[in-house]
Amino acid sequence: MDIEIRDRPAFAHLKVSLQPGERLTAEAGAMASMSAHTALTARWNGGGFFGAVLRKLFGGETLFVNEIVCPAGSSGPAEIVLTQPTPGDMHAIDLNGTSMFLQSGAFLACTDGVRMGVAWAGLKSLFGGEGLFRLKVSGKGRVYIGAYGAIVARDLPAAGDRELIVDTNHLVAFEPTVSLRVTLAAGLFSSFFGGEGFVMRLKGPGRVLLQTRSMEGLASWTNGFLI
Amino acid sequence: MATQDFPGGAYHPELPGGRAGATLRVLWDRVEARVEAESGGATLHIRNANLRMEMGGASGRMLLMRGAPDDPTLFSEAPGLFEAIRDTGGASVRAACEACAGAVAERRSGSRRIWVFALVALALLALLIPPAWRAAADTMVDGLPTSVDTQLGDLVAGQIASVGPAVTAEPVTKLVGAVVDRLAAGLEGEAAQFEFKPVVVENTAVNAFALPGGRIAVCTGLLKRAPSIDALAGVLGHEMTHVTGRHSVRHLVKSVGVVAAFNLLLGDASGLLAMAGEGAAMAILTGYSREQESASDAEGAALLAKQGFDPDGLSAMFKVMKDTVPEANVPPALQWMSTHPALDERIAALDALLPTLTRGPKAELVPTLAAAQAALKD
Numbered sequence: 238m239d240i241e242i243r244d245r246p247a248f249a250h251l252k253v254s255l256q257p258g259e260r261l262t263a264e265a266g267a268m269a270s271m272s273a274h275t276a277l278t279a280r281w282n283g284g285g286f287f288g289a290v291l292r293k294l295f296g297g298e299t300l301f302v303n304e305i306v307c308p309a310g311s312s313g314p315a316e317i318v319l320t321q322p323t324p325g326d327m328h329a330i331d332l333n334g335t336s337m338f339l340q341s342g343a344f345l346a347c348t349d350g351v352r353m354g355v356a357w358a359g360l361k362s363l364f365g366g367e368g369l370f371r372l373k374v375s376g377k378g379r380v381y382i383g384a385y386g387a388i389v390a391r392d393l394p395a396a397g398d399r400e401l402i403v404d405t406n407h408l409v410a411f412e413p414t415v416s417l418r419v420t421l422a423a424g425l426f427s428s429f430f431g432g433e434g435f436v437m438r439l440k441g442p443g444r445v446l447l448q449t450r451s452m453e454g455l456a457s458w459t460n461g462f463l464i
Numbered sequence: 465m466a467t468q469d470f471p472g473g474a475y476h477p478e479l480p481g482g483r484a485g486a487t488l489r490v491l492w493d494r495v496e497a498r499v500e501a502e503s504g505g506a507t508l509h510i511r512n513a514n515l516r517m518e519m520g521g522a523s524g525r526m527l528l529m530r531g532a533p534d535d536p537t538l539f540s541e542a543p544g545l546f547e548a549i550r551d552t553g554g555a556s557v558r559a560a561c562e563a564c565a566g567a568v569a570e571r572r573s574g575s576r577r578i579w580v581f582a583l584v585a586l587a588l589l590a591l592l593i594p595p596a597w598r599a600a601a602d603t604m605v606d607g608l609p610t611s612v613d614t615q616l617g618d619l620v621a622g623q624i625a626s627v628g629p630a631v632t633a634e635p636v637t638k639l640v641g642a643v644v645d646r647l648a649a650g651l652e653g654e655a656a657q658f659e660f661k662p663v664v665v666e667n668t669a670v671n672a673f674a675l676p677g678g679r680i681a682v683c684t685g686l687l688k689r690a691p692s693i694d695a696l697a698g699v700l701g702h703e704m705t706h707v708t709g710r711h712s713v714r715h716l717v718k719s720v721g722v723v724a725a726f727n728l729l730l731g732d733a734s735g736l737l738a739m740a741g742e743g744a745a746m747a748i749l750t751g752y753s754r755e756q757e758s759a760s761d762a763e764g765a766a767l768l769a770k771q772g773f774d775p776d777g778l779s780a781m782f783k784v785m786k787d788t789v790p791e792a793n794v795p796p797a798l799q800w801m802s803t804h805p806a807l808d809e810r811i812a813a814l815d816a817l818l819p820t821l822t823r824g825p826k827a828e829l830v831p832t833l834a835a836a837q838a839a840l841k842d
Contacts, residue, residue: 331481333480333483333484333485333504334473334484334486334499335484335485338522356523358522359523359524377503395475395528395530395537396530411522412483413521413523414473414475414520414521414526414528414537414539415521416520416522416524416526440520442475442539
């Protein structure tokens with residue numbers, strides 16, 4: 238299997254090459270092109286109806302996922318291109334028996350050995366613009382995510398300078414060891430008139446992935462041009 | 465003591481990618497983490513003497529363990545781990561456990577404060593914003609030129625033709641015109657600037673309506689059923705006060721929101737007109753709020769009295785129409801009346817208002833209502 242992220246960072250896409258017998262799980266609708274002999278099977282996202290519904294409603298993911306397989310008897314590899322709806326970068330996360338929480342809609346594809354689940358995020362997460370549930374990927378394998386804008390990785394240490402303040406809606410993924418708190422950006426006046434409002438206070442240890450654009454920012458910007 | 469395995473993980477630069485899932489085991493003098501061979505294969509540990517713990521992570525229930533600078537950082541959400549460590553005993557472990565528990569308690573009270581504050585703020589906003597918005601919307605409409613009303617009315621003028629063909633019989637048009645003129649003469653100040661354009665349309669519905677800007681349509685059904693000239697005047701006066709009060713525009717502004725209001729204020733009504741043109745024409749005629757209806761009832765009755773009509777006229781028309789079923793061929797939005805329970809309230813409100821009104825010199829109109837009704841019989 239060979240997976241490459243091409244044409245970064247603005248219009249990144251995944252160029253996948255599967256050898257006969259290999260397979261990849263991808264979000265439904267992500268396929269842009271594929272070799273004629275590639276086999277696509279739709280499965281419930283996360284094994285079972287209820288898991289899929291939860292993931293759709295709260296994880297922003299699709300109800301089904303595609304299992305992309307290069308059939309065992311094929312004469313050659315299957316080439317697939319996977320894309321995402323937003324302009325922006327993609328990132329490969331290596332899970333080494335560890336887990337990662339993903340923002341709604343970030344998931345793109347994953348290799349065998351990775352499990353997807355939905356975890357309760359708590360009311361503070363809803364307040365922070367991240368929804369009531371989080372998507373959790375765990376296991377041993379590789380997960381590909383996509384974001385709106387470029388993706389910046391920050392590693393927060395266990396001691397010392399371990400806190401980071403992130404504007405809500407810019408968080409793409411983070412490890413479960415990172416703690417989150419929703420706070421005001423500054424004093425009450427400065428927070429709202431300075432335009433920042435609520436922010437997330439992240440505390441390490443752990444890795445966080447941030448995106449340099451937010452959909453909410455784009456939406457409110459375009460609203461200014463509409464009636 | 466039986467050793468228990470807890471699923472978790474470890475951060476350490478020696479691990480591939482700096483992190484790996486691991487199985488944690490609590491031993492008498494240290495916490496050990498075993499990483500599987502395929503994840504890097506290592507056994508890491510933190511001695512109890514160096515152990516520092518805290519509760520954290522995204523769930524708030526993850527136990528994070530640190531030690532000496534070269535030690536790994538271990539983590540686990542498995543229940544019972546904290547207790548297992550505490551149960552190993554020893555002064556350093558006890559100190560670490562106490563520090564951990566203290567920090568957890570402090571964090572909980574801090575986040576509770578935020579929630580209380582946020583709920584109070586939300587409640588205040590919910591209480592203050594609606595009346596402030598209504599007041600702002602009214603002020604904005606006051607700043608708009610009345611040509612906007614006329615433009616909006618012209619947009620939907622075509623609706624009048626769909627109700628029925630215009631009646632041209634002279635006794636009818638002259639009577640309605642005379643009543644409207646007489647009532648309009650009683651308007652003062654800003655209200656006097658409106659130019660009313662009454663038209664009678666052939667439709668059996670007992671209905672009349674006004675468009676912003678001054679067009680008024682009266683259905684022949686209403687004309688035929690009017691018990692007196694005062695009743696007809698009551699209906700027309702009510703509709704005229706909807707126009708002078710600019711109720712349609714106010715209602716529209718309040719429901720369409722801030723964006724439309726800014727557009728209107730800056731003189732660019734075209735966006736709003738475009739919206740109306742797209743089939744939202746009915747939005748202009750979606751009816752008036754209850755406050756607006758009551759206001760028109762009262763102002764209409766006062767205008768009636770002032771111009772020499774019997775102020776009881778409107779109430780009399782209500783009573784006649786209580787039994788009328790709205791016609792199906794008149795769009796619901798143009799229903800002047802519906803058999804709404806509030807009808808009785810409006811009659812009662814008008815009856816209570818009557819004694820307070822001073823009546824001007826009686827109106828004598830030519831032609832008479834009887835002549836108009838006779839003309840309609842053909």
